Amino acid sequence: MAMFRRKALLLRERAALEVLRKGYVIEVENLTKRFGDFTAVDHISFRVKKGEIFGFIGANGAGKTTAIRMLCGLHRPTSGHGQVAGFDINTQQEDIKRHIGYMSQKFALFNDLKVWENIRLFAGIYGVEEKKIAPKTDEILERLGFTDQKNTLVGQLSLGWKQKLAFSVAILHDPEIVFLDEPTGGVDPLTRRKFWELIYEAVNRGITVFVTTHYMDEAEYCNRVCMMVDGKIEQLDSPENLRRKFGVETMEEVFTQVAKKAQRTDD
Amino acid sequence: MSDYSVSARNLSKKFGHGHHAVQAVDGVSFDVKKGELFGLIGPDGAGKTTLFRLLTSLMVPDSGTAVVEGFDTVKDYRQIRRIIGYMPGRFSLYQDLSVEENLKFFATLFGSTVAKSYDAIKPIYRYLEPFKKRMAGRLSGGMKQKLALCCALVHAPKVLFLDEPTTGVDPVSRKEFWEMLGTLQDQGISIVASTPYMNEAVRCHRIAFVQDGKISECDTPENIRRKFPHAILAVRSRDAFSLLQDLRKFPEAHSCYSFGNYQHLYLHSEGGADGSAARLQEYLEGKGHQDIRIEPIEASIEDCFMLRMNKEGGDYGDV
Known part of the structure; x- marks a missing residue:
């Protein structure tokens, strides 16, 4: 029985890799989510390329969170279809969860566990093979320059360090893509920039990044930006093309013009 | 009567004991003029929230004094609470009360009514009125923050303390929010606000950089930029x-x-x-x-911030 399950898993993984070979980590078409008579996400279609930093931007209540929850396999779409990391968003949600990373501004780290214990715990949760956990832990600590802090309680770390650790933990199982949901909300300008340098490093190692932010200078750091208004995709292009299209100097101005179209003042 | 709405002198507050102790606020002195919009900016953990708690009489300082509208924050805490509005960093309204009920509740706490203080809250409440029957927990980030501001204004305070009021709010709503603060300040309310957004900090008359519990610089945005x-x-x-x-x-x-x-x-x-x-x-x-x-x-204010914070090494050490 266990062997059978293992074989089924392998087959699914192989099928997923086949899909990914086409170069898109996310492909969704007409993705829609309704809550009662309210359409939170309204027929959105887009693709995210492998190795891309994809920015997901919109006013509060535009439907970003609902969309992300569908992409992460936490909400079932009302209609529409697509794949994330090679797995079907309607039928293979558990597989999706295993092949993506997720981090929000409320990091899921345990304050009363030590640094290495947190890494060990999440490695276990993500199903990293037992014999790979110890070398993986060392690798993370070394990359962060954190080896001498491995016995520190996470609760005693500064916000900047917690953020670094939370990000490393979110990608420790080498996911195809990592979802960062407002990772820098309320964070001071210096710590924010350091965090983005970490994102760039990860991208250089081949990870795809899907990120939401309310800082429009950070929208500039993305390869492409998708702007949502009232549950729909209003714009999707590189920051440079968007700025040119709207004839403005900054993404902040682009956003202000795009968000003006919103009818929905609330969700 | 002094020209100052808020005066802090050598305020200090320590948490914990022994080598685990953290000096959250360390000998802070500053003045906020009447009708001024005063910004506190600094990295996370710099002591801004503790400072807010000391100024709003919610915490007693280890040493030093603070006076708000002529009242001492320790001795006269009862009077102070009647004349200040405080919006803490975390959303602190009742999620399962409607917009209207939250307002009514806070008005009643201060022995007032929504009708009596309608003029004070009108500039902000007009955005909320179409949703007055909605549960506060079901509002979007931008709306929650407007409701929180309304609740902080419902007793027509003389001073407003706003601890990162726009965190997690989209750029358009943030702009609206700061425009509202402008309206309030035109009515003569003094405002002390903190923010991680430097383009908001520029809207303040004066800014104080808070770092490691101390104020390292306090001046107008213009002067700070000039000194880069x-x-x-x-x-x-x-x-x-x-x-x-x-x-x-x-x-x-x-x-x-x-x-x-x-x-x-x-x-x-x-x-x-x-x-x-x-x-x-x-x-x-x-x-x-x-x-x-x-x-x-x-130089922009954000440049000034970056340089200042990096001098101290910050969380990550050197670049």
Whole structure:
């Protein structure tokens, strides 16, 4: 029985890799989510390329969170279809969860566990093979320059360090893509920039990044930006093309013009 | 009666004991003029929230004094609570009461009614009125923050304390929020606000940089920008990340940070940015960068923040 399950898993993984070979980590078409008579996400279609930093931007209540929850396999779409990391968003949600990373501004780290214990715990949760956990832990600590802090309680770390650790933990199982949901909300300008340098490093190692932010200078750091208004995709292009299209100097101005179209003042 | 709405003198507050003790606020003194919009900015953990709690009488300082509208925050805490509005960083309204019920509740706490204080809250409440029957927990971030501001205003306070009121709020709502603060301040309310957004900090009359529990600088945004000690070049090329790495290795570089689609390079030399620009152009071409654009610029408040914070090493050590 266990062997059978293992074989089924392998087959699914192989099928997923086949899909990914086409170069898109996310492909969704007409993705829609309704809550009662309210359409939170309204027929959105887009693709995210492998190795891309994809920015997901919109006013509060535009439907970003609902969309992300569908992409992460936490909400079932009302209609529409697509794949994330090679797995079907309607039928293979558990597989999706295993092949993506997720981090929000409320990091899921345990304050009363030590640094290495947190890494060990999440490695276990993500199903990293037992014999790979110890070398993986060392690798993370070394990359962060954190080896001498491995016995520190996470609760005693500064916000900047917690953020670094939370990000490393979110990608420790080498996911195809990592979802960062407002990772820098309320964070001071210096710590924010350091965090983005970490994102760039990860991208250089081949990870795809899907990120939401309310800082429009950070929208500039993305390869492409998708702007949502009232549950729909209003714009999707590189920051440079968007700025040119709207004839403005900054993404902040682009956003202000795009968000003006919103009818929905609330969700 | 003094011209100051808020005066802090040598305020200090420590948490914990022994070598685990944290000096959250460390000998802070400043004054906020009547009707002023005063900004507190600084990195996370700098002590801003503790400062708010001391000024709002919610915490007693270890030493030092604070006076708000002539009342001592320790001795006269009852009077103070009647004349201040406080919006804590975390959303603190009742999620399972409607917009209207939350307002009514806070008005009643202060022995007032929504009708009586309608004029005070009107500029903000007009945005909320269409949703007055909605549960507060079901409002979006921008609306929650407007409701919180309304609740802080419902007793027509003389001073408003706003602890990161716009965190997690989209850029358009944030702008609206600061415009509302402008309206309030026109009505003569003094406002002390903290924010992680430097383009908001610029809207304040004066800003205090808070760092390690101390105020390291306090001045108008204009004066702070003028005091920036380095010439700055805004630089861009096709590959932003490798550009940043290379700029940091430029011999004349003091430090360098990303600002949207530009990198801001702070130069060691004070004057002569033009000569540096030419040398930089050559250096970057040598590194194989394409579509290089270099222009000298004036410092923004965010530049001042970056430089100031980095001096202290920050959380990550050096670049």
